[in-house]
Amino acid sequence: MAKTISQILLDTPKVDKVGVEERVARIQTRSVKGPSKSQGLKMVLNMIDLTTLEGKDTQGKVRQMCYKAHHLHDAIPNLPAVAAVCVYPSMVKLAKKELRNTQVKIASVSTAFPSGQAPLEVKIIDTKFAVDNGADEIDMVISRGRFLQGEFQYVYDEIAQIKEACGKARLKVILETGELATLDNVRLASDIAIHAGADFIKTSTGKIQPAATMQVTYTMLMAIQDHFAETGNMIGMKPAGGISTAKLALHNLIMVKEVLGDDWLTNEWFRFGASSLANDVLMQIIKNESGYYASPDYISID
Amino acid sequence: MSRIEVLKTYKVYIGGQFPRTESGRYHTITSKKGEPLANVCLCSRKDVRNAVVAARKAQGAWAERAAFNRGQILYRIAEMLEGRKSQFIEELLSLGFTQKNAQTEIDLSIERLVYYAGWCDKYNQIVSSVNPVSSAHFNFSTCEPMGVIGIIADNNSPLLGLISSLAPAIAGGNTVVVLSSVDYPLNAVTFAEVLHASDVPGGVVNILTGSLHETAPTLASHMDINAFVASNISHEFSTSLQLNAVDNLKRFFHYTIDWNQQNSQGLHFIGDLQEVKTTWHPIEQIGGATSSY
Known part of the structure; x- marks a missing residue:
């Protein structure tokens, strides 16, 4: 049973910032080597939402990215495909066509991404448009302005209505943590999103810095863990923005494993939103196989 | 009461900053009397x-x-080096150089920098060409930098060898990763401080210290290094590094040379680290007039 907003406000714990930083720092001292590293890197590839969200996106760019989504680096056999491609609603139809007969899902941002500053009706139309064009997943943004004004009920209802507009598509709720200022706000926004019907909670749009810091991701993972302990329902997590190196991605995986456990280590429950991460991971995989440090000159551009 | 001297920590120079080596390892450089002079980073392949x-x-x-x-x-590097000359000479004296040799080493280093400073806006005109071709094309060749150059600085020359390999590379628009002299790394690190104060953008010159047998093969085999320069290394070491460099067909130059000689500087040191781009530009034959190019 979903909680009401007043219940959420009562139940949401305060975040111990110093504690979070210490735990994250400990996780970042881990070093993954050898076969575990190879396995981890391939897992990272399989969890990526390959993303292009630019005003300058052309059909050619989207087509090329869709090809890359399931041909990451053909010189190495048996590499996994990425989990999904993430595009603007206007590109969903094209992406759907390019990725027919593959396992790669289509995610679309919606609700006037990235600002979210549009009337609710427009956001619902935006969402339905993407779903009707074949989006498997919807990445919505919350109204950060309303949240910071204390209109939590509005934020809650908005998420619930977008969830309804999604139909069968899975809903990822972007909190845009870089604009929420404190970890307490991040935790509260996470709890609101989870109870309003999010299938995934996601850190950022990638347009605002700081984006997916380990501290923020950890705070959101804790919200997911508490919800699971309380209800037994799993919620997915997607850090996005700023994760551009293989090392940082592996640290994120370690954190997910330690906080949530093995069940979350699949692309059904954990994703990376990234554009340049895939190439860095590929370079590490090439290094592991050849023994030489790799060069981006030999990998397709993203 | 006698004063205890404050010894300098010699760190490495990467991307315009002075981090410690990622490996956390050091070795001690001693004076000719056997007294410890400084701890110098033993860089690893991750550095x-x-x-x-x-x-x-x-x-x-x-x-x-x-x-x-x-x-x-x-030229600015040369100016800054001139201003800190005494520090470099002092380092060399403590390592057992004679006053005369130390003085010559630093003077020649400054002069070499000025020499290559002069070439920066001149080499391209001289190395480039307009080529005669038997078709209606304007055909010309110009230089472009190769990219990122790996350099093994001359082990026997604390500063002059390093500058003689580095200056022509950066004069031609390349950026460099330098493995400093193993026996005399102090001047190299102090030189990094000079670079840092000379408007050289971070990352253009990167200087690492430590054992060549650990770092050089990694650098030579790195697929993102476009050319490799070494001077006065053994024949066996040169051969093994060339084998490492094969995979991305990097250019490999091994100079056997005395950097004190006049002929140890020249345009060809810049030219070695340039790619030649040839352009075929169609031209129209107008009114029967022919073009001589």
Whole structure:
């Protein structure tokens, strides 16, 4: 049973910032080597939402990215495909066509991404448009302005209505943590999103810095863990923005494993939103196989 | 009461910053009397990797700078080095150099920088050409920097060897990762401080210290290094490094040379680290007039 907003406000714990930083720092001292590293890197590839969200996106760019989504680096056999491609609603139809007969899902941002500053009706139309064009997943943004004004009920209802507009598509709720200022706000926004019907909670749009810091991701993972302990329902997590190196991605995986456990280590429950991460991971995989440090000159551009 | 001297920590130079080696290992450089002079970083392959990333990041912008401006910056390095001459000489004296040899080493280093500073906006005109072809094309060849260059500085020359390999590379718009002299690394690190104060953008020059047998093969085999320069290393070591360099067909130059000689500087040191781009530009035959190119 979903909680009401007043219940959420009562139940949401305060975040111990110093504690979070210490735990994250400990996780970042881990070093993954050898076969575990190879396995981890391939897992990272399989969890990526390959993303292009630019005003300058052309059909050619989207087509090329869709090809890359399931041909990451053909010189190495048996590499996994990425989990999904993430595009603007206007590109969903094209992406759907390019990725027919593959396992790669289509995610679309919606609700006037990235600002979210549009009337609710427009956001619902935006969402339905993407779903009707074949989006498997919807990445919505919350109204950060309303949240910071204390209109939590509005934020809650908005998420619930977008969830309804999604139909069968899975809903990822972007909190845009870089604009929420404190970890307490991040935790509260996470709890609101989870109870309003999010299938995934996601850190950022990638347009605002700081984006997916380990501290923020950890705070959101804790919200997911508490919800699971309380209800037994799993919620997915997607850090996005700023994760551009293989090392940082592996640290994120370690954190997910330690906080949530093995069940979350699949692309059904954990994703990376990234554009340049895939190439860095590929370079590490090439290094592991050849023994030489790799060069981006030999990998397709993203 | 006698004063205890404050010894300097010699760190490495990567991307315009002075981090400690990623490996956390050091070795001690001693004076000719056997007294410890300084701890110097024993770099690992991960330092090499970080340095190459920094050099690659800096390369595009460095190559796009006006040639004249690169010349100004090289000249600025010479100016700054002149101002800190005594520090370099002191380091050499403590390592057992004679006053005369130390003086010559630093003087020649400064002069070599000025020499290559002058070439920055001139080499391209001289090395480039307009080529005769038997078709209606304007055909010309110009130089472009190779990219990121790996350098093994001459082990027997604390500063002059390093500068003689480094200056022609950066004069031509390349960025470099330098493995300093193993026996005399102090001047190399102090020189990094000079670079840092000379308008050289971070990442254009990266200087690592430590054992060549650990770092050089990693640098030579790195796929993101475009050319490799070594001087006065053994024949066996040179052969093994060339084998490492095969995979991405890097250019490999091994100079056997005395850097004190007049002929140890020249245009060909810049030219070795340039790619030649030839352009075929269609021209129209107008009114029967023929073009001589």
